[in-house]
Structures are given as structure tokens and as C-alpha cells.
Amino acid sequence: MDRKKLTQFHVELSLQPTLSSTVFSSLLAIILAFACGGVIFLFYHISPGVGYQTFFRGSLGSWYAFSETLKRTIPLLLVGEGLSLAFRAQVLNIGAEGQILLGAVAATWVALFSGLPSFLLLPAMFILGFLAGAGWALIPAIFKTRFAVNEVLSTLMLNYVAFNLVLYLIAGPWKGKGVRGFTYTDTFPEAAWLKTMGITRVPYFTLLVGIALAIGGYFFLKKSALGFELRIVGSSPETARFLGINEEKIILFTMFLSGGLSGFAGVGEVAGIHHLLRHPDHISLGYGYTAIIVAWLARANPLAVILTSFLFGALLSGGDALRVSLGIPFQVVSVFNGLILFFLISTEHLSRYRIIWRDKKEVEKNGS
Amino acid sequence: MNKRVVLVMVILCSFLLGGVAFSQEAKLKAGFIYVGPIGDLGWSHAHEQARQVLEETYPWLDTIYVEAVPEGEVEGIIDRLVNQEKVDVVVTTSFGFMDGTVNAAKRYPDKIFFHCSGFKRAPNLATYMADFHQVYYLNGIMAGALTKSGKIGYVGTFPTPELKRHINAFTLGVRRVNPQAEVNVRWLQSAWYDPQGAKEAAEALVAEGVDVLAFTEDSASVVQVAEEKGLPSFGHYSPMLSYAPNHLVSGQLVHWEAIYLDFFAKVYAGLYTNQNLDNLDYWWLLNDGAVELGADFGVPINPVYEETLKSYMVDDPVYGNISVYDLVFKLEAAMADPEYAFSPFTGPIKDRQGNIRVPSSVRLSLEDLITMEWAVEGVAGPWPGEPE
Structure with missing residues (x-):
């Protein structure tokens, strides 16, 4: 009796994390990561207040800062959408980085060597870029369905193959004539450049596609038969087998889609920002890996990916502001990303617990 | 008006x-x-x-x-x-x-x-x-005097006109004092900073029999390989003397x-x-004063190699019978002269296919230097983009 008087809430383990517990644990992870980030500021003799102020002003504080955040959000959104569907089916595609590069390669071929008329360039770049990324992802997908090869390893390894393919192309057959022997292709014709919003460098086409995909993906999972099958395969393979769901079909489909969207994002990067093919490290900036965290943080929910990709877009552009204004080394931004992922994984456990607040009256009644 | x-x-x-x-x-x-x-x-x-x-x-x-x-x-x-x-x-x-x-x-x-x-x-x-092309020329003169096998190794990152110009200048220097020697080139084509790739390339060159190493890459890997194998080497960009105190002859330094x-x-x-x-x-x-010859700032030639270079005598077409050590400083003075008294790319120079690239007593223009694609005689190995 006495103990009950003291406790006004108790904690309950639930198998399915609720929305509020997920949001709570995610927020907690981000807050803890930022708190640790504050310690990093102190190491550089910068007051955390100034650090955070610079960070937020540089990522959201002005139209310009906001546009830089959007620019970084787009590839994360596109790739993150595809990955969230794959992760929902428990298909662990870690190869988005390579699939982005393949999209960029296909787009470069169309822009420089296909000889298509100008008005067809951009559509062809996006279609072929999607197919190139999808095709690249189908390789490990087929290995998985046919030979039960673990897709985490095979997709990851193919990233290095894609990386070296780009290196080979820019140093060899596709090396530009107007680049003085440096390893770049020539610049795309202007018809192959994506339009950007006003004076910013945000290509709005890919942004709109990303948002449309998020909404479409949400309803696809909720309402369609295929979406239902996909969720069952992900949450309970046994049930899926019992229901006669074709698991192979789901694996091939999710890999095709997530690879394709990564390829699509790669087209957006070369057509919207670079306008040529250059060293692979400078094309993707690790978007393929960051998008894994984006999809994870969104708990593989397509709508939530809008939020999480924007969060990481802000993190990247805020990181730029820290580097420019406070001279913080570039590695620290990666440390920030790492911290967030670290705390997310550690608080994942927490989201399975539910806090039950007891009614005050009830407590009093019991106590009397 | x-x-x-x-x-x-x-x-x-x-x-x-x-x-x-x-x-x-x-x-x-x-x-x-x-x-x-x-x-x-x-x-x-x-x-x-x-x-x-x-x-x-x-x-x-x-x-x-x-x-x-x-x-x-x-x-x-x-x-x-x-x-x-x-x-x-x-x-x-x-x-x-x-x-x-x-x-x-x-x-x-x-x-x-x-x-x-x-x-x-x-x-x-x-x-x-x-x-750096003048400094590479001076490094080449020393390399030509130090090689015993007649094979010098060069690790390059990307075959850009800049590197081609530098390797050509280096080779012209080598051949001024050692007309039979050749420079074996390996390209990394991966990144400007690739310590692992540079190390492997340098080791492969040593395995092929080169006994002097020079390079263009942003780490001290090649110099470290030289120290390990006991071969003379030339530093690039930064003072690298501390990485090979006994095996760094000289190098290129920037200001x-x-x-x-x-x-x-x-x-x-x-x-x-x-x-x-x-x-x-x-x-x-x-x-x-934008570039400097040296293993370290103020150390144009590592004292360890002074004796060897002073005792290596050549019959130079311009300076007559002279030690390589003195030749380096004569030529450095000529190039550092405000009148620009000497350029490594003064004709006659043939490319390695035998075509005359620079006619007798002509000096290459700036435009020719910054767009250079051909290889001089004495360069061995692949040369991407080499004109027919």
C-alpha cells in the first residue's frame, strides 16, 4: 500500500512500440547527441551557445541557409524513401552509395554521348539513371534469392565496384577534352542541367518528386495489396510463408525500387549540381550511407522520411556553417552524425517501454 | 583625345x-x-x-x-x-x-x-x-648522377599537363648528366592523396630494378619506401627530410x-x-621565390649526399668539366636570374617517338608548358593522352 502511494507511474514493456514512445526515444537520442556535441564545442574553446546559434542560423536562419539545407535534403529524401520500403521488408540494402553513382554514370552517358535531341536529354537521363541504379541493386537481390547471399555484404561490396567504375570512366574513356588532363568529363550541354529555384541552387523537380514519393509510399504501404505483403514479409516471414506470399518477389521489388530511387538521386546530383562526372567522392558525399540513418530514424515510415531527411540536410548545412564561421574541422560533422546514430540505436530499446501515468485521484483513492 | x-x-x-x-x-x-x-x-x-x-x-x-x-x-x-x-x-x-x-x-x-x-x-x-618544373630539372640532374642501374622510378598521381611537364623536366635533368638513363613512370590515377597506392607503386618500381625514387603525391609514402630500401629519393611539396634523414637527397618546396x-x-x-x-x-x-630546391627549407642538398655529388664529374656542354654538385647550383642561379637566363625546355628537344618538339635554341612558351601532353626521350612506361 505504501509503495503504491509513492509511485505515480509505472513502466510497462510492450512488444509494439507506440508512436509516442518512438517519437520520445528519437527526440531523446537527438537531444543527447546534441548535448555531447556541446562538449565537442568546449574542446574547441567555443561556447556551446555560440556553437548552436551558428549551427541553426547556418541551416535554418535565413532563406539562403534554408535553401542550402533543402539542397542537401533532396538526395537524402529520394534515397531514404527507397531504403525505407526496403527496410520495412527487412531487405537491408546498404548499397545506395553505389546505386547513386550508377545513376550518375547513366545520366552522364545520356548527356554527353547519346546524341539525343535536347528536349529528350533530361527525361532520358532520369529514366536510364533509375534503371541503372535499379539494375545495380538487382545483382545482390538475385544473389540473395537464388543463392541466399547476405545482401548486407554484397550491396556494400558493390559500392566499391561502382566507385572504381566512375574512377575508370573519368580517367579513361570519358575523360574530357576541355579539362587539361584532369580527371573529369566535359561539362554537360545546358539542356541537361536541372532548373533551380530562383537564385538558389535547389533543383525543384527532384524535391517535388521526393515529396510525392513520400506520400505515395505511405499510401502504398497502408492501402495496397503489395504494400501489405511487403509489411508482412518484414514483420513476420513465417506468417508471410503461411499466407503464401512470394518472398522472392518482395525482395526483388524492394531492391529494384530502392536501387532505382538511389540512381534517380544520382541523376539529380549530376544534372542539378555538378553538370559533369567527377571523382566519386565528390559526387555523392556519402548520401548513400547517411540515407541509411535517415530511413532508420524514420522507422522506415515513408512520411517520416521527409522529416528525417530534412533533419540531416540541416545537420549537413549547419555543419558547413560551423566549418566556415567557427573553423571547426570537417570531421566533427561526421562525429555529429555518428553520435545521433549511436544514441538512436541505444535508445531503440527504450521505445519498447511504455510509461503509464496513474490518475492522481486513483492514487489518492488507493492510498486512503 | x-x-x-x-x-x-x-x-x-x-x-x-x-x-x-x-x-x-x-x-x-x-x-x-x-x-x-x-x-x-x-x-x-x-x-x-x-x-x-x-x-x-x-x-x-x-x-x-x-x-x-x-x-x-x-x-x-x-x-x-x-x-x-x-x-x-x-x-x-x-x-x-x-x-x-x-x-x-x-x-x-x-x-x-x-x-x-x-x-x-x-x-x-x-x-x-x-x-616546379625548374626544381624538378635540378632534382633530375642529381638523380641522374646517383643512379647505378640507369633506371629511376617516378610515381605520379594523374597524367595532367602539370605532371607531364614536371616528369619531362626531371627526365631532361637526368639525361643532361646521364644520357643513357631512363625514368620509369607509374600512375596512381586514384587521388592526389593516396599513401597506400603510392607505397605499392614505389615498391613495384623498386622490384623492377629502379634505384632512385621521385614522385608527385601528397604524402611521404614514397620517401618512406626509399628509406626502408636504402635508396636515394626526392621529396615533394613539404619538407620530408625527417622521414628519410639518410635517403632524401633533395626535393621541391613551395612558398x-x-x-x-x-x-x-x-x-x-x-x-x-x-x-x-x-x-x-x-x-x-x-x-x-615561389618555389625552392631542397630536402628542407634552407637545405638544398642533404649533406649526406654532398660527397657523392661533388665527386661525380661530367662534361657539360655549357659549363665544361664540372661536378654535379656545382652544376646544380650554377643552373639554379641561371634559372633564378631575374633575366631568366636558362629554361630546361630550351631546344633541341625530341619527344620519345623521335619528333622534334622544341627546335634548336627555341624556348617553350607558357602556353606550350601548361598544355604539355608529350613525353621526352628517356621517359619509360605508360603515358595516357600521348599524342600520336
Whole structure:
């Protein structure tokens, strides 16, 4: 009796994390990561207040800062959408980085060597870029369905193959004539450049596609038969087998889609920002890996990916502001990303617990 | 006639006003953008050293820097430097920043831009380069004297005209004192900073029988391999003597600050404005103090190798019977002469297919130097982009 008087809430383990517990644990992870980030500021003799102020002003504080955040959000959104569907089916595609590069390669071929008329360039770049990324992802997908090869390893390894393919192309057959022997292709014709919003460098086409995909993906999972099958395969393979769901079909489909969207994002990067093919490290900036965290943080929910990709877009552009204004080394931004992922994984456990607040009256009644 | 006088007056006044405007403001502010981390031993590190000299020397100049900027992001970083940090001058230090810098120069016509190693200029965008070809020539002379097998190894990153020019100059130096020797080239084609790749390439060259090593890559890997195998080597970009105290003969050292000090003084004085940089291209060499021959600053030749080089006598077409040691300093003095008394690329020079590339007593022009694709006689190994 006495103990009950003291406790006004108790904690309950639930198998399915609720929305509020997920949001709570995610927020907690981000807050803890930022708190640790504050310690990093102190190491550089910068007051955390100034650090955070610079960070937020540089990522959201002005139209310009906001546009830089959007620019970084787009590839994360596109790739993150595809990955969230794959992760929902428990298909662990870690190869988005390579699939982005393949999209960029296909787009470069169309822009420089296909000889298509100008008005067809951009559509062809996006279609072929999607197919190139999808095709690249189908390789490990087929290995998985046919030979039960673990897709985490095979997709990851193919990233290095894609990386070296780009290196080979820019140093060899596709090396530009107007680049003085440096390893770049020539610049795309202007018809192959994506339009950007006003004076910013945000290509709005890919942004709109990303948002449309998020909404479409949400309803696809909720309402369609295929979406239902996909969720069952992900949450309970046994049930899926019992229901006669074709698991192979789901694996091939999710890999095709997530690879394709990564390829699509790669087209957006070369057509919207670079306008040529250059060293692979400078094309993707690790978007393929960051998008894994984006999809994870969104708990593989397509709508939530809008939020999480924007969060990481802000993190990247805020990181730029820290580097420019406070001279913080570039590695620290990666440390920030790492911290967030670290705390997310550690608080994942927490989201399975539910806090039950007891009614005050009830407590009093019991106590009397 | 009158119109012309008025025009000149207007231009002069604008120069003066420009100068006054800057000196009335307390300080000039410049932002430096590096492609690599400042912790490497090469390109970005050298620019950062020069920025620090600049900051210490000019009390009226504030500088900030941003390291490891991806090439596609340079415009966004310039935007931040201009809008948030209110810089007056932006310095971009990688070839890959060229188009981004050109775009930014259009967008901010009242700011001044300074781009390293590019070839596109604008009224408010100048270019600059400190070139090593003379220093490589001197290194080559020493390498030619030190090789016993007649095979010298060279590790290169990318086959750009810059590297081809440098390897050619190096080989011309080798052949001046050792006409039978050849330079075996290996290309990494991976990155400007690739310590592992450079190490493997250097080891492969040693396995093929080379007994002297030179290179172009942003780490000390090749020098470390030389120390391990006990072979003479030549450092690149930074003082690398400490990595191979007994096996680093000499090397190429850069003084970007020479160019920066000159440029910023003239910007501050109002001589360089956002209107008159169209044709401003610094191409600075030994006589400008932008590059230095040495294993370390002030150590042109490692004392360990002094005896060997002093006792290696050659019959030089110009200087007669002379030790290689003395020849190096004679030629250095000739190249550092303000009259530019000697250029390594003075004809007759044949390419390795036997075509005359530089006719007798002709000196290659700057344009020929910066677009060089051919290989001189004595270069062995692959040469991507070699003309037929």
C-alpha cells in the first residue's frame, strides 16, 4: 500500500512500440547527441551557445541557409524513401552509395554521348539513371534469392565496384577534352542541367518528386495489396510463408525500387549540381550511407522520411556553417552524425517501454 | 583625345578611391577554400602554411579558411563566406573549383576571386600557380648522377599537363648528366592523396630494378619506401627530410606566401580591383621565390649526399668539366636570374617517338608548358593522352 502511494507511474514493456514512445526515444537520442556535441564545442574553446546559434542560423536562419539545407535534403529524401520500403521488408540494402553513382554514370552517358535531341536529354537521363541504379541493386537481390547471399555484404561490396567504375570512366574513356588532363568529363550541354529555384541552387523537380514519393509510399504501404505483403514479409516471414506470399518477389521489388530511387538521386546530383562526372567522392558525399540513418530514424515510415531527411540536410548545412564561421574541422560533422546514430540505436530499446501515468485521484483513492 | 584623357582620369580616380575605400575600412577579409584536409603533407597543407604567414605579416588582413570542401560544394561555401563572414576576397585552391569560382565571380561582381591552377579569368577573378618544373630539372640532374642501374622510378598521381611537364623536366635533368638513363613512370590515377597506392607503386618500381625514387603525391609514402630500401629519393611539396634523414637527397618546396603577399598587398593598395583582373595570371618560379630546391627549407642538398655529388664529374656542354654538385647550383642561379637566363625546355628537344618538339635554341612558351601532353626521350612506361 505504501509503495503504491509513492509511485505515480509505472513502466510497462510492450512488444509494439507506440508512436509516442518512438517519437520520445528519437527526440531523446537527438537531444543527447546534441548535448555531447556541446562538449565537442568546449574542446574547441567555443561556447556551446555560440556553437548552436551558428549551427541553426547556418541551416535554418535565413532563406539562403534554408535553401542550402533543402539542397542537401533532396538526395537524402529520394534515397531514404527507397531504403525505407526496403527496410520495412527487412531487405537491408546498404548499397545506395553505389546505386547513386550508377545513376550518375547513366545520366552522364545520356548527356554527353547519346546524341539525343535536347528536349529528350533530361527525361532520358532520369529514366536510364533509375534503371541503372535499379539494375545495380538487382545483382545482390538475385544473389540473395537464388543463392541466399547476405545482401548486407554484397550491396556494400558493390559500392566499391561502382566507385572504381566512375574512377575508370573519368580517367579513361570519358575523360574530357576541355579539362587539361584532369580527371573529369566535359561539362554537360545546358539542356541537361536541372532548373533551380530562383537564385538558389535547389533543383525543384527532384524535391517535388521526393515529396510525392513520400506520400505515395505511405499510401502504398497502408492501402495496397503489395504494400501489405511487403509489411508482412518484414514483420513476420513465417506468417508471410503461411499466407503464401512470394518472398522472392518482395525482395526483388524492394531492391529494384530502392536501387532505382538511389540512381534517380544520382541523376539529380549530376544534372542539378555538378553538370559533369567527377571523382566519386565528390559526387555523392556519402548520401548513400547517411540515407541509411535517415530511413532508420524514420522507422522506415515513408512520411517520416521527409522529416528525417530534412533533419540531416540541416545537420549537413549547419555543419558547413560551423566549418566556415567557427573553423571547426570537417570531421566533427561526421562525429555529429555518428553520435545521433549511436544514441538512436541505444535508445531503440527504450521505445519498447511504455510509461503509464496513474490518475492522481486513483492514487489518492488507493492510498486512503 | 579629350575623351581618352577623361577616361584615364576616371580610371585613375577609381583606383585611388578603391584604395581609399579599403584603407578606411579597418581591415580586408579573405576566405581560403581548400579541397583537402590541412593535415596532409601536400597541397592544402602548403596553402594553409602560406595563409598563416599572410595573417601574421599583414595587420590589416583577416583570414579564415575552410578545409576538405567537396568540389561540387564550393559555390555554397563561397556563398557562406560572402554572406555570413563578409569576406572581400575569396581564394579557391583546387583546379576542380574552377567552374564554381567562375559562377561565384559572376554572382558577386564586387568581390575579388583568386583561383589556383585554373585557366578561366574574369574582371574580378585572377589565377595563380607556383610551378616546379625548374626544381624538378635540378632534382633530375642529381638523380641522374646517383643512379647505378640507369633506371629511376617516378610515381605520379594523374597524367595532367602539370605532371607531364614536371616528369619531362626531371627526365631532361637526368639525361643532361646521364644520357643513357631512363625514368620509369607509374600512375596512381586514384587521388592526389593516396599513401597506400603510392607505397605499392614505389615498391613495384623498386622490384623492377629502379634505384632512385621521385614522385608527385601528397604524402611521404614514397620517401618512406626509399628509406626502408636504402635508396636515394626526392621529396615533394613539404619538407620530408625527417622521414628519410639518410635517403632524401633533395626535393621541391613551395612558398605560396610569396604569391599571396604580393597579391594581397596590391589588392589592399587598390592596384588590383574587381575591374582589372582579366589578364592577371601569376606563374611564379624560382626567380620569384615561389618555389625552392631542397630536402628542407634552407637545405638544398642533404649533406649526406654532398660527397657523392661533388665527386661525380661530367662534361657539360655549357659549363665544361664540372661536378654535379656545382652544376646544380650554377643552373639554379641561371634559372633564378631575374633575366631568366636558362629554361630546361630550351631546344633541341625530341619527344620519345623521335619528333622534334622544341627546335634548336627555341624556348617553350607558357602556353606550350601548361598544355604539355608529350613525353621526352628517356621517359619509360605508360603515358595516357600521348599524342600520336
